[in-house]
Amino acid sequence: MSRTIGYVTFSDSTKYYFKYDGTADICNRNLYVNENEPWNIEEPKICQCNNSEEVVIQANYGGGFWWEGKACRACMCITEGTDPYDETVTMHDGYEERSI
Template structure:
């Protein structure tokens, strides 16, 4: 499996990091404060948290290959700092499906 450490950039410039599965081209929803924490989370089983009590969703720039020297590949999604989750789309492929 291909794994990468990606990043989301919030409107205030803050970065949070995530595990990107290169085999399925999908970002895992959990966000981490540091890139090393995200890198270490590859084998962590993440519960699918769909609850939203007081969401602080914000538009973010999702960069799957950020920690591997490529910020050019990016797409827009939504994320919550409080819940430390990507709350919008997790794959650029979703954009192509929704456009058709």
């Protein structure tokens, strides 16, 4: 399986989970409260409220890696940083302490 679970962590330590596709190296933008929920197939969510917050995006893929992005907890989706290989993203190996 090349798909795995990742999670975003907000500044207040709230964590929401997403599905990470390790073949395409991209995050499914939809966020879920529980770790088992991202396996549901749903239409991609879009933030309509522009209340995105800074988050740490953590992928549990390989040895783990993380980067910074944005997500909206009202709309439950990642709004920036779904592609860790985008030139605007700085990827770090391992697990970020803010997201543990």
